[in-house]
Amino acid sequence: MSTPPFRADIVGSFLRPPALAEARARHAAGELDAEGLRVAEDTAIAELVVQQADAGLQLATDGEFRRSWWHFDFFGLLDGVEIVELDHGIQFQGVQTRPRGIEITGPIGFSPRHPFLEHYRSLASLLERTTGAVPKFSIPAPTVLDFRLEPGHIDAGTYGGREDIVDDLVTAYRDAVQAFYDVGARYLQFDDTAWAYLCSEEELAKAAGRGIRTDGIAERYAELLNRILDGKPHDLTITTHVCRGNFRSTWISSGGYEPVAEQLLGVVDYDGYFLEYDSERAGGFEPLRFLREGDKTVVLGLVTTKSGDLEDPDAVRRRIDEAAAFAPLAQLALSPQCGFASTEEGNLLTEHEQWAKIREVVAVADAVWG
Numbered sequence: 001m002s003t004p005p006f007r008a009d010i011v012g013s014f015l016r017p018p019a020l021a022e023a024r025a026r027h028a029a030g031e032l033d034a035e036g037l038r039v040a041e042d043t044a045i046a047e048l049v050v051q052q053a054d055a056g057l058q059l060a061t062d063g064e065f066r067r068s069w070w071h072f073d074f075f076g077l078l079d080g081v082e083i084v085e086l087d088h089g090i091q092f093q094g095v096q097t098r099p100r101g102i103e104i105t106g107p108i109g110f111s112p113r114h115p116f117l118e119h120y121r122s123l124a125s126l127l128e129r130t131t132g133a134v135p136k137f138s139i140p141a142p143t144v145l146d147f148r149l150e151p152g153h154i155d156a157g158t159y160g161g162r163e164d165i166v167d168d169l170v171t172a173y174r175d176a177v178q179a180f181y182d183v184g185a186r187y188l189q190f191d192d193t194a195w196a197y198l199c200s201e202e203e204l205a206k207a208a209g210r211g212i213r214t215d216g217i218a219e220r221y222a223e224l225l226n227r228i229l230d231g232k233p234h235d236l237t238i239t240t241h242v243c244r245g246n247f248r249s250t251w252i253s254s255g256g257y258e259p260v261a262e263q264l265l266g267v268v269d270y271d272g273y274f275l276e277y278d279s280e281r282a283g284g285f286e287p288l289r290f291l292r293e294g295d296k297t298v299v300l301g302l303v304t305t306k307s308g309d310l311e312d313p314d315a316v317r318r319r320i321d322e323a324a325a326f327a328p329l330a331q332l333a334l335s336p337q338c339g340f341a342s343t344e345e346g347n348l349l350t351e352h353e354q355w356a357k358i359r360e361v362v363a364v365a366d367a368v369w370g
Contacts, residue, residue: 001333001369003237004059004134004136004186004187004237004239004271004272005237005239005271005272005274005297005299005333006057006058006059006134006333006365007333007334007365007366007368007369008056008057008058008333008334008335008361008362008364008365008366009057009059009274009299009333009334009335009361010052010057010059010061010136010335010336010339010358010361011138011189011191011241011274011301011305011335011336011337011338011339012061012063012064012070012136012138012189012191012241012339013061013063013064013070013138013339013340013341013342014048014061014063014064014065014339014340014341014354015340015341015346015347015349015350015351015354016044016063016065016341016344016346017044017047017351019040019043019044020040020041020043020044020065021344023036023037023040023041024037024040024068024344041065041066042122044063044065045062045063045065045066045122045123045126046126046130048060048062048063048065049062049123049126049127049130049131049133050130050131051355052131052133052358053130053131053133055355055358055359055362056358056359056362056363056366057133057358057362058133058134059133059134059135059136059187060123060127060131060133060134060135060136061123061135061136061137061138062119062122062123062137063341064138064339064341066119067344068343068344069100069342069343069344070138070140070191070339070342070343071140071144071148071191072100072102073116074116074139074140075102075140075144075145076102077111077114077115077116078108078109078110078111078114078172079106079107079108079109079110079111079172080104080105080106080107080108080109080158080168081102081103081104081105081108081145082102082103082105083100083101083102083103084100084101084102084103084153085100085101086100086101086150101148101150101153102145102148102149102150102153103153103154104149104153104154104155104158104159104165105155105158106155106158107158107168108165108168108169108172109168109171109172109175110172110173110175110176110179112179114176114179116137116139117179117180117183119137120135120137120180120183120184120185121183121184123135123137124183124184124185134186134187135184135185135187136187136188136189137180137185137187137188137189138188138189138190138191138241139176139188139189139190139191140190140191140192141190141191141192141194141225141240142169142170142172142173142190142224142225142228143192143194143195143221143224143225144191144192144193144194145169146162146165146166146169146194146212146221146224147193147194147197147207147212149162149210150210151210151211162211162212163213166224169224170224170227170228173228174227174228174231177228177231177232177236177238178231178233181232181233181236185236186235186236186237187236187237187239188236188237188238188239189238189239189240189241189274190225190238190239190240190241190270191240191241191243192240192241192242192243193242193243193244194221195218195221195240195242195260195264196242196243196244196255196276197244198214198217198218198221198259198260199255199256199257199258199259199260199283200255201255218259218260218263218264219263221263222263222264222267222268225268225269225270226267226268226269229268229269229270230269237271237272238270238271239270239271239272239273239274239297239299240268240270240272240273240274241273241274241338242257242264242273242274242275242276243276243338243342244276244281244282255281255283256282256283256284256286256287257275257282257283257287258283258286258287261287261288261289261290262290264290265287265288265290265291265292265296265298266290266291266292270296271295271296271297272296272297272298272299272333273291273296273297273298273299274299274301274335275298275299275300275301276301276337276338277300277301277302277319277323277337278301278302278303278304278306278337279304285322285323285325285326285327286326287326288323288326288327289326289327291327291331293328293331294331296331297331297332297333298323298327298331298332298333299332299333299334299335300319300320300323300332300333300334300335301335301336301337301338302316302319302320302334302337303316303334303335303336303337303357303360303361304336304337305336305337305338305339305340305347305349305354305357306337306338306347306348306349307348307349308348308349308350308353308354308356310353310356310357310360311357311360313360313363313364313367316334316360316364317364317367317368320332320334320364320368329368329369333365333369334361334364334365334368335361336357336358336361340354
């Protein structure tokens with residue numbers, strides 16, 4: 001495929017190389033200034049884009065090397081949003097993240113000075129000078145901001161309640177999409193854990209405890225997203241990655257896509273869906289029957305990023321054949337199940353194993369789709 005999403009694609013993040021991890025630690029300790037950190041990031045990203053091209057990818061990301069978290073870094077730089085210290089982190093299987101959360105302190109908005117715009121420009125300029133790959137850039141989905149809000153974390157003087165933030169959130173994201181387009185972006189991705197959590201009775205119960213009205217939530221999220229996507233330029237591809245949690249090779253939720261598939265695949269106007277299918281926690285391929293025919297792509301996340309064990313290519317091909325029983329093969333593609341480092345800590349595998357996984361995705365995609 002000459003336009004995204006590609007037959008062999010990636011979610012976005014990569015393991016931070018040791019030199020970059022050291023630079024970030026020195027910056028946090030006050031031993032390295034902002035310019036020194038930027039130079040370290042630039043150096044690491046320049047090497048990364050070459051590695052992606054060498055692995056056979058048609059696209060490239062910056063590996064999220066300028067971020068600590070996949071979501072908080074973006075949210076915390078929106079107008080009216082702050083990242084605050086909590087008394088707990090996000091609970092994964094056997095491990096908890098650093099204790100951070102979202103607080104709405106004023107009207108939500110997207111500023112044209114948001115640093116992620118410069119991050120995109122830097123990536124695009126680098127690729128233009130080097131490999132010529134298509135730049136891909138990921139931001140967290142607006143549904144994540146809503147789903148992760150804790151009780152009492154919305155300024156009462158600004159919004160009357162949780163559902164009152166929706167209009168401003170839609171406007172902020174429409175502004176963000178246009179701003180990225182204006183600086184040249186043609187391939188964006190909304191990373192989203194909320195849809196996966198809607199497939200888990202346990203996570204739905206937790207959401208209700210945070211004050212979320214879970215009845216009809218899939219329909220409300222579909223409407224919210226379509227209000228944003230309705231305004232996107234026709235030559236801008238926007239995909240989503242639906243994630244069950246990815247921190248230090250652990251996870252949060254289990255459950256197949258059936259509870260949300262009709263809304264997510266049939267109603268929401270994304271151009272593509274990166275769906276995790278690397279374990280039995282994802283259920284079967286039957287929900288793919290809701291994929292709208294002809295104009296959307298499901299990118300099958302059949303190669304796990306949670307371990308370094310390399311999948312059997314024949315087994316991956318058989319899984320693609322199984323998925324093709326429910327959605328046209330022409331509307332399918334292949335990727336790793338998630339990023340390799342949704343936070344800067346990274347998953348529990350080596351860089352060598354990471355690149356072996358990427359090369360396998362490319363090889364299998366070439367064998368299946370030619």
